Amino acid sequence: MPNVGGPRERSRRMLCAVMESIIMYGASIWGKAVTKEVHCKVLRSVQRKAAIRVVSAYRTASTSALQAIARMPPIDLLVEHRAAVESQGGHSKDREGP
Secondary structure, three states: OOOOOOOOOHHHHHHHHHHHHHHOHHHHHHHHHHHHHHHHHHHHHHHHHHHHHHHHHOOOOOHHHHHHHHOOHHHHHHHHHHHHHHHHHOOOOOOOOO
């Protein structure tokens, strides 16, 4: 997606949410692999590319600034949280329902 023109931020954010849900799908199984820095780098690079597109920034912007502006928590923390929740029985305080 180009930085100028193209889809609006809402559409870009939706595409990013789809990417995030695909990553999080198997997080309960492979979530423990995030403890290794090699795997964290891969996840962070994917999230960084998505954040650059969401905020229409240049590639020289810092990752933490991109995540803050795009309102995206670090993906490795999300994966660790999902793996911890699933290992404790699959119930989170954040979830609603029975």
